[in-house]
Amino acid sequence: MSALAADTTRRKMAWPSKIMSFRVVNADIVYAGALVGLALPGHASAGYVLPYAPAANLCPIGFSMDAAVTGDSSASPVPETSIDVGGGPTLLTVTGIAGTVADVGKKVYATTDNDFQLTYTSYYIDIGRIVRMHSSTQVWVLVDPIEVLLNKFADELEVTPSPTPTPSPTPTPT
Numbered sequence: 001m002s003a004l005a006a007d008t009t010r011r012k013m014a015w016p017s018k019i020m021s022f023r024v025v026n027a028d029i030v031y032a033g034a035l036v037g038l039a040l041p042g043h044a045s046a047g048y049v050l051p052y053a054p055a056a057n058l059c060p061i062g063f064s065m066d067a068a069v070t071g072d073s074s075a076s077p078v079p080e081t082s083i084d085v086g087g088g089p090t091l092l093t094v095t096g097i098a099g100t101v102a103d104v105g106k107k108v109y110a111t112t113d114n115d116f117q118l119t120y121t122s123y124y125i126d127i128g129r130i131v132r133m134h135s136s137t138q139v140w141v142l143v144d145p146i147e148v149l150l151n152k153f154a155d156e157l158e159v160t161p162s163p164t165p166t167p168s169p170t171p172t173p174t
Helices: 146-157
Strands: 019-023 035-039 049-051 058-064 082-086 088-095 107-110 128-133 138-143
Touching: 049 058, 058 146, 088 128
Parallel strands: none
Antiparallel strands: 019 082, 035 049, 035 058, 058 082, 088 138, 107 128, 128 138
């Protein structure tokens, strides 16, 4: 699969899930059903959502419930568009699954707004875990709530502090 180029309908299970509204980065298109990332401080689009692709300071936060086109960036004032984003159990095609019940509980990672796999590489945090088999290529993934994904992302970025150097002993005057 590849990044979305049109709206897609994601099948979801009934599940109490938060839906939050976010502003879309200017001059970008987020299709319905796309996994979106929230650009954090340090990212060129900080404070906005955009189609997800693993990158520094871009945290996956859930799936777009609406299609959005932000408009012409040369317009004044620049038009702003918001989309609703949610998680919960979502039917996804995942690369690398065995297609058996042995896949239940495994972490799922995203490589684009529409590509999902079991393999971790840098900048990836898992978006959730497989909770149910559907077919040999599709599984139900319990996509973590937004606040859990943000916490995972923060944990991934944490750097272990260097040990404090031990001061050398001061020579005693004789």
